[in-house]
Structure formats: structure tokens, C-alpha cells
Amino acid sequence: MIDAIDALLFEPVGTLADFPGGSRGYWERVSSLASRAEPFSADERARIESSELEAVEQGAIDDDAAPALSELSTVGVTVIAASWLSDIALARFLERASLGHLFHHRWSRDTAAGVAAVLLTKAVTAGLFDPSRVLFLTDTEAGLRAAQRA
Numbered sequence: 758m759i760d761a762i763d764a765l766l767f768e769p770v771g772t773l774a775d776f777p778g779g780s781r782g783y784w785e786r787v788s789s790l791a792s793r794a795e796p797f798s799a800d801e802r803a804r805i806e807s808s809e810l811e812a813v814e815q816g817a818i819d820d821d822a823a824p825a826l827s828e829l830s831t832v833g834v835t836v837i838a839a840s841w842l843s844d845i846a847l848a849r850f851l852e853r854a855s856l857g858h859l860f861h862h863r864w865s866r867d868t869a870a871g872v873a874a875v876l877l878t879k880a881v882t883a884g885l886f887d888p889s890r891v892l893f894l895t896d897t898e899a900g901l902r903a904a905q906r907a
């Protein structure tokens with residue numbers, strides 16, 4: 758096991774694949790989800806999930822994602838998908854990328870009942886990890902700020 762790191766949390770958008778329009782638009786949507794006080798209607802949820810599934814289908818998966826994730830597992834680091842995507846979109850991404858078997862745990866905005874710091878906090882506490890020994894990999898300042906708050 759790597760001495761200082763027990764777990765790595767990955768946001769697939771931007772770290773394991775390039776999504777249409779880049780991750781900036783994704784993070785803008787996340788910010789709007791995080792600031793929303795009332796729950797989504799069934800129609801709103803369906804539109805959001807449809808949009809996410811379309812982006813997942815069009816995303817270009819990084820060629821080195823699978824070898825890198827495999828290597829992390831061999832050194833004793835727990836690898837976790839921690840995504841603001843819906844559960845259905847995250848599952849489809851991992852299936853399409855053939856990466857699902859490389860993650861020890863998966864957290865979506867649905868399973869965590871929230872996004873940003875809420876999701877990251879739940880992923881860390883559910884695994885009983887010391888937060889100082891967990892890294893969150895993302896490709897934007899907004900993602901890093903969420904990790905800092907968590």
C-alpha cells in the first residue's frame with residue numbers, strides 16, 4: 758500500500774474521459790444542482806438524465822484509464838468513482854468504458870443524495886477513511902473547492 762494514501766476518488770468527467778463541451782459546462786450544471794433547494798420533478802430529472810446519458814455515449818474515454826486504475830489496485834489503494842452524474846449515467850459510463858470492475862465503490866449524486874461536498878463526504882465516511890489520506894481527482898477548480906469543503 759502507498760503509505761500516505763488509502764483511497765482515490767475519481768470524478769470520471771474530465772479525469773477518465775473527455776465529455777462533449779468539456780467539463781466546464783458539467784461543473785456549471787453541478788453548481789446549479791448543488792444550490793437548488795427543492796427536489797426535481799420527474800420531468801426535470803428525466804431531462805437531466807437523458808442529457809447525461811447522451812454525453813456519456815459521446816465521451817472519449819482515455820486510453821490509459823484502465824491500465825492506470827489497475828495499477829492503483831495492485832498497490833493497495835481503494836479506488837472509488839465519486840461522480841455528480843446520476844446513478845444511471847455513472848453506471849452507463851463505467852459499463853461503456855469497461856472500468857466498472859476496477860472500482861471498489863461507486864457514489865453518484867443519487868446514492869449520496871447530493872453533489873459536491875455532500876457526495877465526497879459520504880464517500881469518505883462510508884469507507885471509514887481518514888480524510889487526510891484520501892485524494893479526489895478532478896479537472897476543475899470547482900471540483901477542488903468541493904473537495905476542500907468536504
